[in-house]
Amino acid sequence: PLVYNGRVYLYTGHDEDGSTYFTMKDWRVWSSADMVNWTDHGSPLSVSSFSWAKSDAWAGQAIYRNGKFYWYVPTTNRSTGRMAIGVAVSDSPTGPFRDALGHPLVENGEIDPTVYIDDNGQAYLYWGNPNLWYVKLNSDMTSYSGSPTKVNLTTSGFGSRSGDANRPTLFEEGPWFYKRGSLYYMVFAAKCCSEFIAYSTSSSPTGPWTYRGTIMSTQGSSFTNHPGIVDFNGGSYFFYHNGALPGGGGFTRSVAVEKFSYNSDGTIPTINMTTTGAPQVGTLNPYVRQEAETIAWESGVETEPSSEGGMNVGFIENGDYIKVKGVAFGTGATSFSARVASGGSGGKIEVRRDGATGTLMGTCDVPGTGGWQNWTTVSCSVTGASGTHDLYLRFTGGSSYLMNVNWWQFTGNGGPTTSPSPTPPASP
Structure with missing residues (x-):
């Protein structure tokens, strides 16, 4: 999700009909002014938008800066066969988007970028599975300073996983990084498979992190889940995915959203999937097109x-x-x-x-x-x-x-x- 100019724009992956794997060829955009009626803006970005990519239009995030929209996505590099992070740019939140670089922004075989611009203007790109990495993006949003830094995944920072010596913490994938007040949040998909959604917080954009617990437990007939959190029109909203639609499952997923309120200390309450979703904000005007x-x-x-x-x-x-x-x-x-x-x-x-x-x-x-x-x-x-x-x-x-x-x-x-x-x- 991305809030811009009085609307929530939702940037999604797209499981192909009847898929039996993560078969994903393009990304899609939707938007809403009321959280219940969503406008389909189609597919303004696909694997074929990147000349260097061959497959796998997986989970990305878009952000607005200086009149442009930047969409960070993981896809498979044709020449190396590894997952890489590309960045596309547009003058409109609904595209069309074009490859900003003609090559990957970063590439280390890991996925799921999340991006945030701090109050001082410094932008950060986090990504990773099985590790968690970050770089400081330059103000052009298409280059970075320094080298990618690997986060020290500690059990105090990201919870304890039992039974897997190679992955002692709960962090799995799908990070969602943002700031609220003076607190930084790292929300993530935890402990495959099936995943649940957990989170950690820090007083610094680069940690150290403190594990805060579960937001959404394992549920919803999809063995994966990814989070996205925004504030809109005075409310806070938690986006996730499940397999709840007819024919849905772990490879044929749908996006859902719930409204929630932060606790007074900034912690996030437990949120469960519902079939009702978020309440409507206002009404829809039938007297305009x-x-x-x-x-x-x-x-x-x-x-x-x-x-x-x-x-x-x-x-x-x-x-x-x-x-x-x-x-x-x-x-x-x-x-x-x-x-x-x-x-x-x-x-x-x-x-x-x-x-x-x-x-x-x-x-x-x-x-x-x-x-x-x-x-x-x-x-x-x-x-x-x-x-x-x-x-x-x-x-x-x-x-x-x-x-x-x-x-x-x-x-x-x-x-x-x-x-x-x-x-x-x-x-x-």
């Missing part, structure tokens, strides 16, 4: 790059639906419009309230447009769209793919009763 790929929950649909920029929702079949949470209709909407395309015979968009089979507020007919990227706008009247409700767009029609949807918007009498943050326009 909302990307169809802004979703709280979906069934059956996928996303793809759109000819009109950004992403669109596609591969829609009869009975599929999209849920958008906490939509503030205010005094009432009178019509619904959607940007659609269909290379088939089209179908219908049912505009429903509070459930996939909830109150039907309106139905929009979608015609065939002669191509899956031949876009047109359809509109229909709606009734009963007032107050704040969860919105369900349910798609119906024939037995094959029905339509693509790029964006939607309501029009109405008075607009929302609150002032939520609209989804930003899609990146070019």
Whole structure:
């Protein structure tokens, strides 16, 4: 996660469908203004973005500095066969990103970079499995001073592991390094396998560290877990992964988030996985254009790059639906419009309230447009769209793919009763 300009941007890996190993070819970006409706920004970075890389788009982290976004990622160096840390750069949090160097930033066969810029402007890059390393990054964020330093992993600093003489501490991988107040935190995946999430703290960015215990115990049907912690809009949020979605497991993982509060002494409470996740921050405004790929929950649909920029929702079949949470209709909407395309015979968009089979507020007919990227706008009247409700767009029609949807918007009498943050326009 990265907080920027009133939104949380989430930089993820991507397990390939049906994977039986860590088969990962690209990275993806999502963003949210309310912690429940997430906009899919697609894949602005992949293994092929690095001419020197051959495989393994594994766990990275992005950070903002001086008008640019830097994304540190581990991937396998084609020429050496070892894991190396690359850095990509963009002018936008959603990319596109490009290789900043044309070669690895650091390479010692270890993975999982985490990056933080201290209050005095000094940036640090930590990474490692099975060891933990750091370098001091220069202000350009693409070079460093000195040589990589290996952290002294002590049991007092990182907990005690039994039964493995080669790894006496709990540190495994996936470090997440940050500062809160005057305290530095090193959150990490502990004791494979299955992993849990633990953490250590220090009064210095380079240690020595003091082990603080477990944040999230082993749970969630994935034998790995990785942490990410940010503060946003007055709350603290813990990101992690599990295998909780249908078909999920240790090689087909999904990202989840929980809201939490630090203890008064700065320690982190025990956090458990839930199916509800974080509560919504504010509401969503239906009277501005909302990307169809802004979703709280979906069934059956996928996303793809759109000819009109950004992403669109596609591969829609009869009975599929999209849920958008906490939509503030205010005094009432009178019509619904959607940007659609269909290379088939089209179908219908049912505009429903509070459930996939909830109150039907309106139905929009979608015609065939002669191509899956031949876009047109359809509109229909709606009734009963007032107050704040969860919105369900349910798609119906024939037995094959029905339509693509790029964006939607309501029009109405008075607009929302609150002032939520609209989804930003899609990146070019």
